[in-house]
Amino acid sequence: MKIVFFDTDRLTRDYLHDKKMCDCDVIYLENSIENTDAETYENIKDAKAISVFVHTAAKMNAETLDKYPNLQLIATRSTGIDHIDLDYCRKRNIEVVHVPKYGEATVAEYTFGLLLNLSRKIIEARNDMKNASVHINDYLGFDLYDHTIGIIGTGAIGRHVAKLARGFGMHVLAYDLYPNEEFQRIYNIHYVSLDELYARSDIITLHAPSTKDNRHLLNDAAFAKMKEGVIIINTARGDLIDTESLYKHIVSGKVAGAGLDVLENEDFLLHDDIIIKDQDIGLDFAMNTIANNKLLQHKRVIITPHIGFNSIDAVHRILNTTVKNIESFFAGKTQNSVMGAKK
Incomplete structure (x- = not known):
């Protein structure tokens, strides 16, 4: 089972490197989801979970998410959810979780x-x-x-x-x-x-x-x-x-x-x-x-370029919560769901 983290930097990759996350195949990509090249896409298109950041350039809408037919979970590393089409996710039965409190x-x-x-x-x-x-x-x-x-x-x-x-x-x-x-x-x-x-x-x-x-x-x-x-x-x-x-x-x-x-x-x-x-x-x-x-x-x-969140302490809290969100979902105990929210 594959989990793909988009929009990652070295700090994110280093911090999450030793996290097991359900013993899944975890893939870290620097690019945003819309900038995935054809070869990489072939390797990740069967992902069951993806994690994006609020800076993701692409809106997580039908055009973007239709490319991932096995997708079950979007774990956004943010409190805000305005970059995600929740109505579409409900139709696809894709769970969406966020980080409600970190900074x-x-x-x-x-x-x-x-x-x-x-x-x-x-x-x-x-x-x-x-x-x-x-x-x-x-x-x-x-x-x-x-x-x-x-x-x-x-x-x-x-x-x-x-x-x-x-x-x-x-x-x-x-x-x-x-x-x-x-x-x-x-x-x-x-x-x-x-x-x-x-x-x-x-x-x-x-x-x-x-x-x-x-x-x-x-x-x-x-x-x-x-x-x-x-x-x-x-x-x-x-x-x-x-x-x-x-x-x-x-x-x-x-x-x-x-x-x-x-x-x-x-x-x-x-x-x-x-x-x-x-x-x-x-x-x-x-x-x-x-x-x-x-x-x-x-x-x-x-x-400034949307960096109010960007202290090492807050970033670590974001990543910890995201890992727990993913693990909880695949353990059948979803936490921090936003599917009851309205945009």
Whole structure:
């Protein structure tokens, strides 16, 4: 029985090398699933389980998965599942499992890394030092202490962000479809409506999943309700923000700065081997790509390549959970299934 891990690097391969995983034939490939050459495909097409990462360039849809007729399990090494067509998997009776909890501290700390770089202009000052062009007055920042942070989404990561914010002496507002009242009481945070969060927050940070209902949650209407000079942080999913709208409000100064570890259509920017067919390029995609590139060049925007998860501790937790997910499935005790989830 074959298990194929796509999108692997040396750290992944070294860590998993001695894992038995049901005494199966485990194959590690560096490439994403859509870049498999013909010879390799012949060796893996009978795979019963595959594992992919959130960075996989291909969407796990019918076109991709039809090539694997014996497939029983997809083990994604991520919490997010928006890269997988769950409806198709249900029709094929393919189980899908994920890693629900691996890096709340990891991503929360990265969130504050982006925020501190924006609030104190660390990257700008460092670059000027390298270029021997230092202008002290250009690096005037602001304290986090006594400012208000608005957290959209209080799952494990959002709650950890709130804990860190309280440590900085910040006022914490939160919005969630399912408020955690015990957490609110213990950590002295305040659940409010989205409109109130927009209006009162000096910093807004996103920690919500991507769904069809919250796509472009931050759009023209939302930005209009925010304070002048608001800071936006996104370490969740790129399509939570309307990229063109964000760029427009960065230029106007309504948004004083943005720290983005995720972008809309980020695969197009992160993978130089993606082939986009002419018929696939629509006006929205083209305009979004232009806006992404403009944001990349803007001095008040920090963009990183979806690495908020990427500490060695978190990666090891991801791999451990993935191995247990695979072993449990083939032992008839499926864990961390997402088949009840809706996209």
